[in-house]
Amino acid sequence: xxxxxxxxxxxxxxxxxxxxxxxxxxxxxxxxxxxxxxxxxxxxxxxxxxxxxxxxxxxxxxxxxxxxxxxxxxxxxxxxxxxxxxxxxxxxxxxxxxxxxxxxxxxxxxxxxxxxxxxxxxxxxxxxxxxxxxxxxxxxxxxxxxxxxxxxxxxxxxxxxxxxxxxxxxxxxxxxxxxxxxxxxxxxxxxxxxxxxxxxxxxxxxxxxxxxxxxxxxxxxxxxxxxxxxxxxxxxxxxxxxxxxxxxxxxxxxxxxxxxxxxxxxxxxxxxxxxxxxxxxxxxxxxxxxxxxxxxxxxxxxxxxxxxxxxxxxxxxxxxxxxxxxxxxxxxxxxxxxxxxxxxxxxxxxxxxxxxxxxxxxxxxxxxxxxxxxxxxxxxxxxxxxxxxxxxxxxxxxxxxxxxxxxxxxxxxxxxxxxxxxxxxxxxxxxxxxxxxxxxxxxxxxxxxxxxxxxxxxxxxxxxxxxxxxxxxxxxxxxxxxxxxxxxxxxxxxxxxxxxxxxxxxxxxxxxxxxxxxxxxxxxxxxxxxxxxxxxxxxxxxxxxxxxxxxxxxxxxxxxxxxxxxxxxxxxxxxxxxxxxxxxxxxxxxxxxxxxxxxxxxxxxxxxxxxxxxxxxxxxxxxxxxxxxxxxxxxxxxxxxxxxxxxxxxxxxxxxxxxxxxxxxxxxxxxxxxxxxxxxxxxxxxxxxxxxxxxxxxxxxxxxxxxxxxxxxxxxxxxxxxxxxxxxxxxxxxxxxxxxxxxxxxxxxxxxxxxxxxxxxxxxxxxxxxxxxxxxxxxxxxxxxxxxxxxxxxxxxxxxxx
DNA sequence: TATCGTAGTGTTTTT
DNA sequence: CACTACGATA
Numbered sequence: 001x002x003x004x005x006x007x008x009x010x011x012x013x014x015x016x017x018x019x020x021x022x023x024x025x026x027x028x029x030x031x032x033x034x035x036x037x038x039x040x041x042x043x044x045x046x047x048x049x050x051x052x053x054x055x056x057x058x059x060x061x062x063x064x065x066x067x068x069x070x071x072x073x074x075x076x077x078x079x080x081x082x083x084x085x086x087x088x089x090x091x092x093x094x095x096x097x098x099x100x101x102x103x104x105x106x107x108x109x110x111x112x113x114x115x116x117x118x119x120x121x122x123x124x125x126x127x128x129x130x131x132x133x134x135x136x137x138x139x140x141x142x143x144x145x146x147x148x149x150x151x152x153x154x155x156x157x158x159x160x161x162x163x164x165x166x167x168x169x170x171x172x173x174x175x176x177x178x179x180x181x182x183x184x185x186x187x188x189x190x191x192x193x194x195x196x197x198x199x200x201x202x203x204x205x206x207x208x209x210x211x212x213x214x215x216x217x218x219x220x221x222x223x224x225x226x227x228x229x230x231x232x233x234x235x236x237x238x239x240x241x242x243x244x245x246x247x248x249x250x251x252x253x254x255x256x257x258x259x260x261x262x263x264x265x266x267x268x269x270x271x272x273x274x275x276x277x278x279x280x281x282x283x284x285x286x287x288x289x290x291x292x293x294x295x296x297x298x299x300x301x302x303x304x305x306x307x308x309x310x311x312x313x314x315x316x317x318x319x320x321x322x323x324x325x326x327x328x329x330x331x332x333x334x335x336x337x338x339x340x341x342x343x344x345x346x347x348x349x350x351x352x353x354x355x356x357x358x359x360x361x362x363x364x365x366x367x368x369x370x371x372x373x374x375x376x377x378x379x380x381x382x383x384x385x386x387x388x389x390x391x392x393x394x395x396x397x398x399x400x401x402x403x404x405x406x407x408x409x410x411x412x413x414x415x416x417x418x419x420x421x422x423x424x425x426x427x428x429x430x431x432x433x434x435x436x437x438x439x440x441x442x443x444x445x446x447x448x449x450x451x452x453x454x455x456x457x458x459x460x461x462x463x464x465x466x467x468x469x470x471x472x473x474x475x476x477x478x479x480x481x482x483x484x485x486x487x488x489x490x491x492x493x494x495x496x497x498x499x500x501x502x503x504x505x506x507x508x509x510x511x512x513x514x515x516x517x518x519x520x521x522x523x524x525x526x527x528x529x530x531x532x533x534x535x536x537x538x539x540x541x542x543x544x545x546x547x548x549x550x551x552x553x554x555x556x557x558x559x560x561x562x563x564x565x566x567x568x569x570x571x572x573x574x575x576x577x578x579x580x581x582x583x584x585x586x587x588x589x590x591x592x593x594x595x596x597x598x599x600x601x602x603x604x605x606x607x608x609x610x611x612x613x614x615x616x617x618x619x620x621x622x623x624x625x626x627x628x629x630x631x632x633x634x635x636x637x638x639x640x641x642x643x644x645x646x647x648x649x650x651x652x653x654x655x656x657x658x659x660x661x662x663x664x665x666x667x668x669x670x671x672x673x674x675x676x677x678x679x680x681x682x683x684x685x686x687x688x689x690x691x692x693x694x695x696x697x698x699x700x701x702x703x704x705x706x707x708x709x710x711x712x713x714x715x716x717x718x719x720x721x722x723x724x725x726x727x728x729x730x731x732x733x734x735x736x737x738x739x740x741x742x743x744x745x746x747x748x749x750x751x752x753x754x755x756x757x758x759x760x761x762x763x764x765x766x767x768x769x770x771x772x773x774x775x776x777x778x779x780x781x782x783x784x785x786x787x788x789x790x791x792x793x794x795x796x797x798x799x800x801x802x
Numbered sequence: 803t804a805t806c807g808t809a810g811t812g813t814t815t816t817t
Numbered sequence: 818c819a820c821t822a823c824g825a826t827a
Contacts, residue, residue, distance in 0.1 A: 117816040145817045244817050279816075312815060411813055416818080474803050588817060608814050630813055645814080668812060669818045
């Protein structure tokens with residue numbers, strides 16, 4: 001016998017040391033860390049510590065390589081002695097010993113880690129940094145888009161784009177498509193730009209070319225879309241612009257047309273790791289296969305039960321059929337959960353068990369059962385919101401930090417009702433989602449100037465800002481310029497530059513030349529100044545800041561200042577800051593306002609945005625048929641995805657979970673009766689604590705009109721949440737507190753009076769209109785906002801003239 | 803050309 | 818309800 005068995009499995013002594021090193025991981029996690037050789041699929045349930053696995057795996061790859069294949073000579077007495085020392089020694093000693101017998105440990109720059117979000121990439125890099133020190137810096141870690149962009153920056157000229165290409169976001173590409181529809185004389189009513197954009201994006205996600213789309217087209221509309229798609233691609237190329245889908249597609253095209261380049265990257269990346277694989281679309285899957293097929297050391301991590309982005313082209317098939325691409329695929333399930341109570345997990349397991357297309361997992365925890373899940377029915381959404389706030393105040397009083405609590409909903413529209421209760425109760429909250437920083441008009445405008453400076457062929461950005469601020473360059477002029485640009489195959493900026501030579505532009509000539517002069521000056525300026533200086537120059541020279549100041553757009557001004565500091569941060573954090581680099585970063589980084597764990601406020605967000613997060617206390621609101629599951633998805637036969645979404649929502653909760661639903665729901669201005677989500681019936685009733693409103697429905701007046709909550713203005717917090725108050729006209733239906741009676745007499749104002757509001761400050765009453773028991777009051781606040789408020793809600797205090 | 807008023811239209815959205 | 822996108826006016 002040799003010193004090891006010859007079955008090809010790892011040596012037991014090495015395993016012993018690895019177990020010691022990874023003592024904090026469970027058996028499956030350890031297996032997933034050390035199985036570095038060959039393709040691996042890790043099915044990681046929610047809260048199963050998959051990031052820990054990924055980080056440790058990279059650590060393992062870089063330090064020990066494929067150490068499980070090591071066959072060191074334990075027969076050598078000297079070596080055996082060292083092994084004994086490591087076996088009985090401390091962790092650093094163990095590590096040193098293992099490093100000595102490592103098998104082909106990888107260089108950091110030969111490891112590729114792909115995530116979906118910048119946030120995940122950032123977290124990943126941070127944890128790698130802690131574990132690996134300086135080695136972490138060399139690793140290629142980033143999102144699909146940033147990795148591809150990095151490759152494309154060096155090589156996209158090989159397929160006819162400039163290496164300093166521009167990235168278009170969804171808004172830009174929709175504008176371009178809209179322009180094409182106009183230019184092709186298509187009626188937007190027949191084919192809205194949005195629909196075309198959607199169809200084109202979906203084709204790109206599935207790697208369908210315009211030609212393929214045209215040949216497979218079955219109706220006039222489809223043919224039209226194919227033509228638009230074709231034209232769209234050629235215009236993007238002319239502008240040297242890529243949309244989000246193109247960033248992936250172009251990498252594929254590049255590799256397919258340049259096999260030696262592909263070979264280079266295949267050779268470079270010894271190990272590939274991909275997180276959240278259930279969210280990949282076919283293009284991204286192809287990219288992983290393309291790069292991974294050389295060495296086959298591909299590890300993909302994901303959870304088929306958490307696939308919730310099919311509407312964006314993601315397909316669970318990529319994870320379910322991964323073994324078709326890699327027949328020797330090894331699969332490891334991580335089912336032990338370190339996040340939630342067993343009750344929460346059982347609810348999640350029961351629900352997701354009703355889905356058919358899945359690999360099948362059963363989450364469990366070694367922690368306790370925990371509390372039951374609270375299912376609460378309420379009559380109206382106002383009461384639902386009050387219930388949620390009441391519970392939050394109760395928990396808060398018992399010591400739960402507000403930052404530990406989240407309210408989740410299926411659609412953003414639900415947040416309104418909940419938000420108003422938070423305001424009313426003066427509970428600090430933060431709404432996530434909605435308009436993101438880089439999608440704000442003013443930010444996009446400044447970015448458009450910067451883009452045009454760095455890429456003069458960017459017609460879409462030129463269109464955006466040529467008349468912002470107003471330069472008397474109107475629709476007619478732009479139309480004429482477009483015609484010339486199409487005829488002579490020139491970018492719009494070139495047309496503007498030569499406007500004197502086109503008779504049709506004679507009238508606008510001076511204005512156009514002035515605009516070109518401005519862009520030219522800014523380009524010159526940009527060549528020899530810092531990002532910060534460039535941004536400042538842009539906002540002053542273009543008159544943009546003045547425009548905001550003159551219009552008293554203080555909010556927007558503030559956003560522009562925020563943008564200036566974003567530029568500064570980029571400059572300070574980047575080793576080689578360039579304008580193009582800054583523009584790329586802001587195209588690929590969607591939000592600067594991320595979820596902050598230390599925040600002392602309740603988080604309100606959609607279930608989609610909550611993915612990857614966890615909270616000790618979670619409320620899932622509007623758990624109603626038609627909302628969750630959404631009526632649209634049910635109609636399209638996507639019930640399984642809705643169920644996965646509910647599964648994601650439930651598994652966010654660590655300790656306490658509430659499911660609330662109402663009898664009536666107002667959405668998009670229409671109020672309709674609602675019934676509990678069918679998902680509620682799929683949950684074992686013994687895990688639920690169900691609360692019904694105590695008083696029968698007819699006894700109360702559910703007009704939905706807001707009721708007074710504070711009888712006196714001023715100090716907050718005392719009026720709601722105290723026990724024992726009866727609701728008007730009925731018994732106390734909450735076990736958590738009722739509504740105090742209102743005093744209509746306390747809210748009486750007349751126009752011209754000065755008032756003070758807790759949040760908005762001082763202001764002057766513009767109008768006052770009685771509405772039943774309440775009144776609608778319009779106030780012009782000193783901060784420039786004019787607000788219409790329900791007098792009883794507003795908690796206004798009379799004030800002296802400022 | 804700019805602005806104002808109204809008709810239309812609404813999931814989810816890591817990049 | 819709330820927001821945008823477009824068409825009629827000044």
